[in-house]
Amino acid sequence: KEKIIIGVVGGDGIGPFITAEAKRVLAFLLSEDIKKGRIIFKEIDGLTIENRAACGKAIPDDVLAELKSCDVILKGPTTTPREGDQWPNIESANVAMRRELDLFANVRPVSVPEKGIDWTFYRENTEGAYAIGSKGIHVNEDLAIDFTVTTQEGSDRIIKAAFDYAEKSGKNKVTVVTKANVIKTTDGKFLDAAKAIAKNYPTVEMDDWYIDIMTAKLVDEKRRSQFKVMVLPNLYGDILTDEAAEFQGGVGTAGSANIGKQYAMFEAVHGSAPRMVAEGRGQYADPCSIIRGAGMLLGHIGYQEKADQLQKALDICGLYEKKLVLTGRDTGATGAEYADYVMETLSHPNLDESY
Amino acid sequence: KEKIIIGVVGGDGIGPFITAEAKRVLAFLLSEDIKKGRIIFKEIDGLTIENRAACGKAIPDDVLAELKSCDVILKGPTTTPREGDQWPNIESANVAMRRELDLFANVRPVSVPEKGIDWTFYRENTEGAYAIGSKGIHVNEDLAIDFTVTTQEGSDRIIKAAFDYAEKSGKNKVTVVTKANVIKTTDGKFLDAAKAIAKNYPTVEMDDWYIDIMTAKLVDEKRRSQFKVMVLPNLYGDILTDEAAEFQGGVGTAGSANIGKQYAMFEAVHGSAPRMVAEGRGQYADPCSIIRGAGMLLGHIGYQEKADQLQKALDICGLYEKKLVLTGRDTGATGAEYADYVMETLSHPNLDESY
């Protein structure tokens, strides 16, 4: 593509703080192509909970139009209102964006080399228990019903994406995680789809586990390194990736790629932490997770080498981060200082050998 | 009650092996009251996958009648057939029994004193994502739908059970785990029910977390001891208790109590391991989990002191068990030898001080 438009969505709470730092790192790495006009940043400001409450929609119409004018999106966390909160009952902006832009693959890597952990999760991102959003039914005062929806196409495309990656990366193993022994109709469909698709990938081994025992297996230090690529329906992906990120240092350290045929969105895995901002500590919010997201964005738009460099720099800074946590992060670096440190590390002449 | 009938259900695979050992331990502890005719064991043999397949029901009618003639049930694991297996598509016997006997509270304690872990999970056991069993809808070849059902009464009774326990035990804290930011209708109802009930327990603190981040929090060694009593909808309870049990040594070490107004059933948390039996290693199956279940049964029918003694003996034997695992369990003790060891430990004159 001649021109790539990167939409930058601040979101709520600490979102604008950390997104600004991630953008700074991207601008640093892409400075040449920005000068050439090949990369264009577009700030999209309106995705705030106040605006969403005012129009009663998870994504205001004008924001959606702006999002659709971009090629890729870097997105800060958004706050999900809840019944009983001060906000009306609106769907999560996150969930709505994944569906509206048809971002069917939520890809989340978790890597802890010293523990032998190198996992990549392919989470189905548009259906399952998330399909109908907040449109469940209060049949009467006593009875509430929600729906889980699984389609053949929706299952096939995410499962294929996982097998393609397993094949290309040489990891050659895909683990399918469902609860098909109980949620037989929808999860059974997902598992059957995986078994059928696996036949087209003779070099890729497939196994399957139930989500309950899978959460235990990730804890098992002796056996968890057997897992490589995992593919899961939406809700199990949500659950298992948070647990997995904890072994890497917490959800604050994991990036998340939301990829569709036409659009792609990259984000932090953690929430908007409104309390931090209310207490005036927004500038101390850790931008590590969204910078990881920015790294995945770089790879997606064709800058794989720069993505790898950023990954390396973040791994090095991660060691420094752990020190910050031990000494009490709040008295430590601001997000801007952390981003500076990442850029310094990126500029280090020995970056390639130092790791 | 003058007479207590304990139904003993072997189940499938390793079930009959381990259940026999748990029964032996119970008979040892209750020998006096068995002689007096106060405790009666009733063997219930028909809950096998072959019988279930033959009649096309998760629980054959005659077995259900036998179950209902007991006061409490000790149950070995059962195999759940799956589409594509050699068996027809029948619901899990486990799930069916919980519903047919209205065993609404699935209580699972996980305790690892040296790690500061002392958790008790109250899992809703009859509704949620398990409510309609395998009766989801294949709308057409492309579209499958499952249902999640939450009722006011179903939520209230499990939440009250958790708060009652938190109050009585002096733990004074209940953590509610849902995904109410996305599964707003049913999980929102569950969370609202908890908030309303909490008002009646002024000495019990309540907090709530989403299931995704909760799986990460259990991993966090510094902060997980803050959790005491957790109450969760069915599916999240299924998932989180398997993860939690792993910190104690795996699902093989956790017992599970299924408690209703009229009946109660106690079981192992793990599966039926048909492969072990096929390979002729059934007698090596570890009866630890079902013996923990038997301990919970003892407490339930009024033998709290004996339940505590068994708990202690199992904790001591657990240390021995860990050694077995390290040296390769399969070449280690049989289930019968393990049960013997538990009974020896129970008979030790210093049991009360030794711990």
Ligand SMILES: CC(C)[C@H](C(=O)O)[C@@H](O)C(=O)O
């Ligand atoms: C914020 C929430 C709606 C979201 C989800 O449930 O998908 C988050 O937990 C995630 O994993 O990105």
Ligand SMILES: CC(C)[C@H](C(=O)O)[C@@H](O)C(=O)O
């Ligand atoms: C065997 C299966 C149906 C069961 C469940 O999902 O409840 C098991 O995982 C459990 O936790 O007791």
